[in-house]
Amino acid sequence: MKVTQEKLDKSQIGLEIEITPEITKQKYEQVIRNLSGTVNIPGFRKGKVPRQILLQRLGVTRIKAAALEELIPDGIEEAVKQEAISAIGQPRLLSTFDDLIKNYEPGQPLTISAAVDVEPEINLAQYTGLEAKAEEIKYDPTRVDDVLDKERQEMATLVPVEGRAAQIGDIAVVDFKGVIVKAEGEDETAETTPIPGGEATDFQVELQEDKFIPGFVSGMVGMNPGETREIPAQFPDPYANEDLAGKPAIFTVTLKEIKEKELPELNDDFAQEVSEFETLEQLRASLEERYQKEAQNQTKANQQEALLAELLKHVEVDLPTTLIEQEIDAMLTQTAMKLSQQGLDVKKLFTQDIIPQLRERSQPEAIERLKRSLSIQEIGKRESIKVTAEEVAARVKELLEEYADEDIDQNRLQSVVENELLTEKIIDWLLANSSVELVPQGSLSPAKEPEAEAQSTEEATASLE
Known part of the structure; x- marks a missing residue:
């Protein structure tokens, strides 16, 4: 032939x-x-x-x-x-x-x-002596206090309060009913509209501004038990219910009871209640170590990310369609598995109409991921960077002990571990042969959103239990 x-x-x-x-x-x-x-x-x-x-x-x-x-x-x-x-x-x-x-x-x-x-040819114009900047994440000691305080709040007992008005920090028991009011310029004769689900009896609300829509909590401050008030408030925009977004409202609120939180003392008994430690000092030390390590790991991750971003500027590769499609398949499969684990119906989300759009939107990320992984593999080959069987076996043993109750495909695990360890070694080699300047946190990107900080604190609190 x-x-x-x-x-x-x-x-x-x-x-x-x-x-x-x-x-x-x-x-x-x-x-x-x-x-x-x-x-x-x-x-x-x-x-x-x-x-x-x-x-x-x-x-x-x-x-x-x-x-x-x-x-x-x-x-x-x-x-x-x-x-x-x-x-x-x-x-x-x-x-x-x-x-x-x-x-x-x-x-x-x-x-x-x-x-x-x-398989594509990887043209690496430069991969040593790279220069980049990365944000340094400093250990924040206040995070330990935040976690402990949140746990105290969770363990607080509610004590009825008499003889004073409601104030910020209280727990108020109320009846309320809300309506949407006419906005300026609307027909004055139009009737107000009840808010769907906007009424309750014996509703318990913590008097903190972020616990309800703007205006509701501040309007309750100073109320006495038995008092009824009409409190103006406004739904934020955007809002989960688009029909209510940005709409002004009035809530008729009757305060029935005031309670305040009685927090447990921050002592050894508290530490034993919320963790496996015997003393508060041990619990604090554990949290400090965790957050110090977390800051170090995040700093290193920032360095790696900055270095790989710089590396891609010096990479030329003509990717075959097959590899791109395979990478998109892997990305969508991973997304589907995560959604399924959250209890969502993947079949309803990944319809025949939606999948082509998802594939198209996923292509740029798939291409970047492929460029990164192929470049890392190429550097490993050029510099003869390898992992030993002993290193792989030790890591596999560690993971099997950690997940002893789960059914794990050991052959698959070994392959994944070998790939991850090799990637770590190659990136560490790159870091050692390049210069990544550490700069203050927030100087290269917007500050971390408050919601993200709160979530991180909640995760840490949950891990105490």
């Missing part, structure tokens, strides 16, 4: 494959024999249909098409094997089927054009 190769874009190899006359003749005759034994033609027994009658009834074009359906994949597969091409994904036929039928003459050579994706 004669095969001519040509480099194409997107890391493809074009193949011009000449199938020998013997094969084109043999395949054509084989198809006729097979059809003769299976086709029903009135007046003839199966396998006894004369060749000329068969050709007249079925037509030469149909027989050629049937022969080509076997010649094409067999020819491409043999060509790839003959040329020792490490193809990825499925080969693509470049010749049109109609042209092949026209050009196909049994007993004559037949030329097929195809393309196969191959």
Whole structure:
């Protein structure tokens, strides 16, 4: 078989494959024999249909098409094997089927054009001596106090209060009913609209401004038990319920009871109640160590991210479609698994209409991820960076002990661990051979959102239990 190769874009190899006359003749005759034994033609027994009658009834074009359906994949597969091409994904036929039928003459050579994706060549213009900046995350001692205070708040007992008005920090028991009021410029004769779900009896609300819509809590400050007030408030914009976003409202509120929190003392008994530690000092030390390590790890992650971003500026790679599609598949599968673990119905979210849009939006990230991973692998090869079997075994053992109650595919785990350890080693080598300047937190990107800080604190609190 004669095969001519040509480099194409997107890391493809074009193949011009000449199938020998013997094969084109043999395949054509084989198809006729097979059809003769299976086709029903009135007046003839199966396998006894004369060749000329068969050709007249079925037509030469149909027989050629049937022969080509076997010649094409067999020819491409043999060509790839003959040329020792490490193809990825499925080969693509470049010749049109109609042209092949026209050009196909049994007993004559037949030329097929195809393309196969191959592993891309990585052009690293520079990967040592890189310079970048990364934000340094400093350990914040107040986070320990925040965690302990939040836990105290969770363990607080509510004590009824008499003889004073409501104030910030109290727990108020109220009846309320809310309506949407007319905005300025609206019809003055229009009736107010009840807020869907905007009423409750014996509702317990903590008097903190972030616990309800703006205006509601501040309007309750100074109320006495038994008092009723009309409190103006306004729904924020944006708001979860779009119909209420930005709308002014009035709540009729009756204060029935005031309670205040009685917090447990911050002592050894408290530490034993919320953690496995015997003393408050031990609990504090553990939290301090955790947050110090977290800050160090985040700083290192920032360094790595900055360095890899700089590395990509010096990388040229023509990615094959197969790799990009595989990476998108992996990303969507990972997303689907996370959503499923959260109890969401993935089938309703990943519909046939939505999937093409998701794939298109995922492509830029998939390309960047591939560039990173391929560049890291290339550096590992050039610098002969490897992990030992002992290192992999130690990490696998550690993980199996940590997740002893889970059913884990050990072969899969070993492969994942080996890849992760190798990646860590290569990135550490890059850091050692580059310069990443540490700059103050927030100087390169917007400050961390308060919600994110709160979530981090909640996670830490939950881990005490």
